[in-house]
Amino acid sequence: MHRNDRLALQRIDRLVGDRLPPALYRETVPLHIAAWEVPGEPVPFGDAVGQTYTPVSEGTAWGRPWGTVWFHVTGRVPASWRGIDGTRPEMVVDLGFDGSGPGFQAEALVFRPDGSIVKAVEPRNAFVPVDGDEIDLWIEAAGNPSVAGTFTFAATPLGDRRTAGDDPIYRLRRMELGLLDETVWELQQDIWTLRGLVDQLEPNRTRHARVLAALGRAVDAVDPDDVAGTAQAGRDELRAALSAPASASAHQLTAVGHAHIDSAWLWPIRETVRKVARTFSNVLDLMRTEDDFVFAASSAQQYAWMKEYYPELFERMRDAVAAGRFAPVGGMWVESDTNMPGSEALARQFVEGKRFFLEEFGIEPLEVWLPDSFGYSAALPQIITAAGSRWFLTQKISWNETNRMPHHTFLWEGIDGTRVFTHFPPVDTYNSELSAAELALAERQFAEKADASHSLVPFGWGDGGGGPTREMIAAARRTADLEGSPRVRLGSPAQFFSEAEAEYAEPPVWSGELYLEYHRGTYSAQARTKRGNRRSEHLLRAAELWATLDTVRTGATYPAERLRSLWQTVLLNQFHDILPGTSIAWVHQEAEATYARVADELQEIIDTAVRSLTGAGDRALTANAAPIALAGAPALGVSVAASVLPVTPERDGDGWTFRHERFHWAIDARGLVVGAVDLTTGRELIDPAFPGGVLQLFRDTPREWDAWNIDAEDGALGTTLTDVIEVVADGADLVVRRRFGSSHVEQRYRVDPFSGALEVEMHLDWRERQKMLKIAFPLRVRAERTESEIQFGHLSRSVHANTTWDAAKFETVAHRWIRIVEGDYGVAVANDSMYGHDVQRAPGTDGGARTVARVTLVRAPLFPDPEADQGAHEFRLSVLPSASVAAAIGEGLRLNLPPVTVHGADEVAPLLTVSEPGVIVEAVKLADDGSGDVVVRLYEALGSARTAQIEAGFPVAAVTQTDLLEREIEPTALRETTGTVRLDLAPFQLVTLRLAR
Known part of the structure; x- marks a missing residue:
């Protein structure tokens, strides 16, 4: 940049940073403030207003971590302020905001005396409109801990109520009445838009010189000693620069108001409820003055919370939806993870989400809106279409650390061939400010610019930061048709997708999963949360089946509302920072307790239905809720319990052998699998020099995002755990006990008498930090690919790492099974609660004839929960040779939905x-x-x-x-x-x- 240009910009920045802010309010007057601290969890408005309030002043310390303080603010607008053109009174609040982002510190919601909501207060949205001369407002302030500095990934005690402390963490800086100078405010917006544009224009071009000159003249026109009196003169100098139209080929952006609000993350679910109310109230307040502003919000759960906890606000939302201003999008219960929810669970995300929007608003969203989930299942296009939706939007794949997605607008093809029109906003953010830099980036990156001209930009502060602001709307107005900038138009997602689809008749096709080359640790973090999800999904399946059968056969009442409520609870916990294990301790403690309650209630529904079906009696029966015959029981029915002899371990020299009619399994004195003879083919699948069932401990110190990430480099820093305390036979089990570091584990080997699969049940007491534990099975199989169960099918992935796309998939997700494939031969590895896997060619000189399949059991990240995964865990997995895909499915069902023994009088036909x-x-x-x-x-x-x-x-x-x-x-x-x-x-x-x- 030329020296003279740099000096000119310094003068402009000094005006904006030092001269204009003090002049934004012509006068301020104090207000009377009183406060009451809520002794426990938050209380509703009606309970708060009846408490005893103590006078406080600016500078008062307030807010223990996660605590709530109510402020009662009263005062009067000075008579001298009336009738001053270009001004309006408003309350200005600074709760003690710091440098962390909006949404990650203190927030507040403002009420009128009748309990109706005015709007919220956040760092970038800190004003409250004043109607009339009298001020009488109640402010619910949340002492949410600031995360300033937290993203250095240091362990913090603030995410756990037991360790967060009780000392105040904020100091009230400002709560006063100000007289806003509208002309100064407008000048700020003019300069912000053009100043940002200067940085994006080529320095030697005419437009750059003219905008810079106009800004210089504006600086000269504004008198620092009389900003209010000269602000209009500054605006006049900028008028021509702001009026120059965009070029005919300028990129078109549809700007959609948005506020991505994680349903839990660095705050608990109960705080999300309040974050949503604050943001939605801000949006409704902004709609009063901005006629063409449209706000899009997903997650039916968040709307349902408003209906339950803030009915007055919800009714205003209903009116805005009817007016087309407030756009429900997504059609899902929450913005869920899409890698780990089971088939029916992912379908129910759409069923429950769409049903809520249809019942409450008569609207069916057609856009699937998932900007922030951590990769997208290849089953999703079919599920989207089966739910009646047409379009898909995400942003997260822009986070890939290795390969850049080659498209921004394309057809996404799923495993069944279904295609969905898909858009990745090239702006690379779902929290845009509509800055010149963001708009220029969107145009520069848009991959389809040769054939299409249109992209979407979601704008607004997320996560409780307050959503879109009046400043962002001002930016959109100024860039609607501005030379040197893409054109920005306020609009809705449906408007964008309809136009983009019409413009681009033959977009490129991307087939298969949208794998996020990042955040691979989410398949394994917080293992108890994942186990709770898996168990809940299968209990829900069984409860619906047996309750349906009971209703059909006996006329019993079907527990529809109970089941719907339980489904919604499980769907909420599939949110993309809960199920992936990336929230604070409070969230995961609550999730584990919730899963236990869900299990108890579902088991009661199951027991009631099965007892009703079988009648009272002492016959031993087997109830099989699986869709295939298991353990000798027919599918979807109740039969007489089959009698089968267990396969017991036999002492064989220094080790033990399990002898089944299909397979022989040998385990040595170290408790490792040293033999696996497939009697159906004569193959030996284990080289004794490379035993199976071995636990491997890896360093787990990712470069960033502890709970989210696994780095490839750490995969080379593993230790094989072969030390053993004892190996003893216990009936049909062979029990192996080990100790390593501060942890210990019990492995129980057994062989399923029906399938012959070797099963490993593990009871782990995990006390490590920043470590990852896997169980490995090196197999004498030359696999070119693996098949991994996903929703409604399976996905094939290459074992080799020939390309950067293949190499990036060093940790992948699967549901109940993977299958290691050599030609027409396969070995299935099934599990009851794990999702993270890696399959690699074994190093060495054996010609690639050995493949190592590993299942990730547990991790120990420090952020955001420093106690993540500590304590007791249970895992169960199995290895089945000669496994077809059908056999792999059966093995996955056996571990997750096993037949259960009941006692009754009668069998029940399927x-x-x-x-x-x-x-x-x-x-x-x-x-x-x-x-x-x-x-x-x-x-x-x-x-x-x-x-x-x-x-x-x-x-x-x-x-x-x-x-x-x-x-x-x-x-x-x-x-x-x-x-x-x-x-x-x-x-x-x-x-x-x-x-x-």
């Missing part, structure tokens, strides 16, 4: 019988509309077209195919409905059937 083992019934329930119809969700699971017949174990009047919301659609798979139901399924096709009774 509710459904499916002729094809490759067709999996995912859910059986009664219809949401209360009709009593039975709804069955199923999918083709093996990846090839097939025909299946379904027979119902109850009289059926009619069969229709529906979408996920149980609305009838044109049949794509349903071919015959008289007598036996016939389905012709495409690979991985998801189908929902409604069976009228």
